[in-house]
Amino acid sequence: MKAFVFFLFVIALLTQAVEARLGETFNQCIERYGALIRKQGRVDNPQFIFEKDGITIGINFLDGKAGQMSYSRANGSPFLDSEVRQLLEVNSAGSTWQYDQPESNRLRTTTYSKRECFRRDDGGAFAEHLVVAQIGTHFVTVTSSEYKKAIGAKQLQGF
Numbered sequence: 001m002k003a004f005v006f007f008l009f010v011i012a013l014l015t016q017a018v019e020a021r022l023g024e025t026f027n028q029c030i031e032r033y034g035a036l037i038r039k040q041g042r043v044d045n046p047q048f049i050f051e052k053d054g055i056t057i058g059i060n061f062l063d064g065k066a067g068q069m070s071y072s073r074a075n076g077s078p079f080l081d082s083e084v085r086q087l088l089e090v091n092s093a094g095s096t097w098q099y100d101q102p103e104s105n106r107l108r109t110t111t112y113s114k115r116e117c118f119r120r121d122d123g124g125a126f127a128e129h130l131v132v133a134q135i136g137t138h139f140v141t142v143t144s145s146e147y148k149k150a151i152g153a154k155q156l157q158g159f
Contacts, residue, residue, distance in 0.1 A: 036050060
């Protein structure tokens, strides 16, 4: 019973922490997460790092809107399947997420001990749940189709 109550508590915290959505502005992200921790990455495609409730959120912007969001925990602990579903849900934009078996299997490497790919039915976003084997780090990354297309074309304009 104690384990079940703890599980519900963890889900409640995660639900509050990961409500950011693709398409939000930088100011909306600051309102949701608080002060920016740091900025890293390339000049033409910086990633803005926030932390809330033990979760690190890295956000890349495209034309002033969140185009890619990466979630991880500072201590590297895993996301439960229910937490991954919650992250997908808050980024669903009213669409449904589907598991993408072919994409999950396409890039299997020794780098990842687990790689699950998802796509939204409306084609508006893609997601990955990755476990990096060497360092035991877990990531969930959600990417808008516009951001993915811009990355492919190398046409990034964060702000």
